[in-house]
Amino acid sequence: QKEVEQDPGPLSVPEGAIVSLNCTYSNSAFQYFMWYRQYSRKGPELLMYTYSSGNKEDGRFTAQVDKSSKYISLFIRDSQPSDSATYLCAMSPQTSGSRLTFGEGTQLTVNP
Amino acid sequence: GAVVSQHPSWVICKSGTSVKIECRSLDFQATTMFWYRQFPKQSLMLMATSNEGSKATYEQGVEKDKFLINHASLTLSTLTVTSAHPEDSSFYICSASLDLAGGPGDTQYFGPGTRLTVL
Numbered sequence: 656q657k658e659v660e661q662d663p664g665p666l667s668v669p670e671g672a673i674v675s676l677n678c679t680y681s682n683s684a685f686q687y688f689m690w691y692r693q694y695s696r697k698g699p700e701l702l703m704y705t706y707s708s709g710n711k712e713d714g715r716f717t718a719q720v721d722k723s724s725k726y727i728s729l730f731i732r733d734s735q736p737s738d739s740a741t742y743l744c745a746m747s748p749q750t751s752g753s754r755l756t757f758g759e760g761t762q763l764t765v766n767p
Numbered sequence: 768g769a770v771v772s773q774h775p776s777w778v779i780c781k782s783g784t785s786v787k788i789e790c791r792s793l794d795f796q797a798t799t800m801f802w803y804r805q806f807p808k809q810s811l812m813l814m815a816t817s818n819e820g821s822k823a824t825y826e827q828g829v830e831k832d833k834f835l836i837n838h839a840s841l842t843l844s845t846l847t848v849t850s851a852h853p854e855d856s857s858f859y860i861c862s863a864s865l866d867l868a869g870g871p872g873d874t875q876y877f878g879p880g881t882r883l884t885v886l
Contacts, residue, residue, distance in 0.1 A: 689874055698860050698877035755875055759810045
């Protein structure tokens with residue numbers, strides 16, 4: 656069983672839709688959670704990070720963490736064609752310089 | 768802030784030659800850098816963790832004599848693919864670790880990647 660599970664998609668939505676991306680994890684040592692966006696042939700770009708259960712909002716993006724269920728989500732409101740990319744969840748223990756464990760990534764296409 | 772660069776962005780080489788890829792943190796010092804490999808439509812695969820001034824820690828199955836990593840300063844790490852073969856063709860991405868203010872740990876900022884094609 657993988658430590659981090661993420662549905663690879665592909666996910667296709669119309670412009671303006673609310674997108675929900677999710678990851679589950681099995682390692683309770685994970686305390687630090689991140690979402691990265693990766694455009695084709697580019698390096699991943701950090702979107703959001705959080706280390707506590709609950710919601711964190713940044714513009715059209717909301718990251719949600721439920722440690723009791725070992726479940727994290729990223730919501731994108733009013734999705735735009737420019738949001739079309741692969742979204743990777745990542746997590747690590749609460750240790751400086753520690754390695755990240757990535758999900759497989761979800762490929763998202765927002766259609767105009 | 769937190770910009771990481773890689774050079775070159777793409778390289779084509781003949782089988783048997785060596786290729787060096789540079790990773791630089793431009794506006795911060797990173798005690799830890801990471802090297803990843805990514806195949807098409809797959810997630811990132813960690814190859815090694817690089818700490819400034821010490822030997823890199825390689826993941827299981829990664830040949831340390833083939834993928835030489837040097838982390839000579841707090842802003843520069845290099846990956847050298849020695850005696851490259853077509854199966855080494857891939858997208859190589861580095862990241863640099865930064866301790867974010869207000870957080871309990873640190874997170875990784877990624878470079879734009881280097882596409883290596885070995886003929």
